[in-house]
Amino acid sequence: MSGFLARITHRFVPYAAAADVMRPNQKFRSFVWRASGMHQVYVSAIAISVALANFVPIDLQRRVVDIAITDRDVRALLVLGGLYLAAILVYSGLKYALIIYQGWVGESVVKAARDQLALVATERSALEHARIGQTASIIGSEIDDVGVFVGTSISGCVVDVTMMVSVALYMIYMQPIIALVSGISLLPQVLLALYMQRPLNTLVERQVALVRKLGNQAVNSFGSHSTKRRTTFRTIRTIFSNRIELYLLKFGLKTLLNIASAVGSLLVLIIGGYLVIRGQTTIGAVVAFISGFQRLSDPLGDLLEFYRNYSQTKVQFRMIVQWVDGTVPAGHSTNARA
Template sequence: MKARSSQFSLWPSPWRANDGGRTLSGEHLPRGYYGLVWRISGGDQVWLCALSGLIAILNTAPIEIQRRVVDRSLKEGNFHSLGFFVLAYACVVVLQGSLKLLFNIYRSWVAEHATRSLRSFINRRQEGVTGAPAATAASEGTDISMIISESEPVGAFMGESISEVALQAGIMISVIGYLIVLQPVMAIVIAAVFLPQFIFVPLMQRAITRRAEERIATLRSASAALVGEEDGETRRKAQDDRFAHVFDLNMGVFKFKFTMNFLTNLCHQLGIAGILGIGGWFVVSGRTQVGTIVAFISGLATIKDPWDDLTTWYQSMTVTRARYKLLFDALATG
């Protein structure tokens, strides 16, 4: 079942003629999720990554401006310098905000286009356009589930499947690099904040993914039962058991998710304590200035948001790949 590759183009998709969501018309789905990403939005991913790089580079500018305001303008009482830095800060945040606006609208378009393409593909398959055998009651229920509920999260993630990690990792690398140049010893605190998270985040996410996969399979069975021919009482009991199982799975996901949030926030707050302790010692001993502590606290806050977004992206990526595998298997055997 080899998928035929569509022609790659660097021309942004929103500027092309509307194809009615038929990117996947007449073709089998790629086996891997990122094959699907490249099939539907390869050129768009290149543009999204370019925008990510520009936004990431601009992220260090506000931190440096804040440091200079504290160490130079306020310390020296220079109103001319203060006015210049305030104006520069305003220009940077307006430019950065405008790029983020364009970035978010663009990748939302990519996500919605992918969802539309998947739904159209599954719908044509159900109608027999792709050469599938006649649908049974069970396969009909599965198709309904795939069109209504399963296609959307698979398509929705496509807009951020590559660009999100490029954006957030780019921000972290640029800010951490800036902090290392500013004060290498204090930068060790930043490393201590994130190293433990490289251990517990993947472990907990694997547990979440297993439950998400089981939840999809259970809900798919429930959808198939809605159009099945089982006895009414038997079906009601089976459905209640399925819904109870989904409840237990969802609660397990919530427990892991909120525990992960608690641990990441705890690491962040301990990092602030470390910066205040080490930075205060350096200021008292004359080894650094107050503006450096301000820059590090601001930098840690700047890093925390992209790190949280990367953690969320990793969660979404693992769950989406699991969803797509189930969808691909259902279409391959349908």
């Protein structure tokens, strides 16, 4: 199996990105377009197809309950079940193609950026030997994060927006009251994410600066006198504390978002059940709405994750560009606490 995959892998070659893909004072959005260009359009087209394919099962669920099961029609049940299976297979195939395309775009961007960063590092190596550790961090994990965002996040955002719009229109068409309740119940998630993003950005910037600082200290302190080693260990402890603070904030926000989503599902179930009791809708419609709400909540969560990643990747990209320009000393940040 590994040999088969290796033969396929060798057929993939990175596309020819611009030699100077990172430019002085460049905005992150400009970098994304310059680095990936029309590939963002192509991958977004596939992403829209994925979102539409994922929408199809919602109405099929309603039809299975309201038509096949309610009427005890075995033939309709089998036909709808076959259509449901076909929809799953089409969706899965498109999703796999999308993921591979996203990965190829992202890795091509990383390669082009690393080529440029490696040249910058080579030119500075003789003068900045003390900053080798920071250079390794930039060319390694930092540019990886930027490349992954360029490859996956834009088209992922397209999937989520398409999915949310199609599901929302379907829900409004089927039952406007439940659609309104669904929309209102999602609002707290948006407000929470927007409110918490700025402190998350501060922690990410501090983390990047501290890891760069540690890289420089590790290269230059071990084998030296104990004072420098103690400084290095102190930086490691600070990184640990900053990371824990990041976890508390990031996953605390995620927990609150999950609670808000669960409460929204409960509201849809209660109001939908009330409408069924009053004879104003069907059980199949409620089932479809619960599934539809989840297909609204999940893409919304992904969109909020996109916003968080976009904000944090902008911070990382700005720090990398500053390093390329030589405008910020190695391992230095006004937010880094020693």
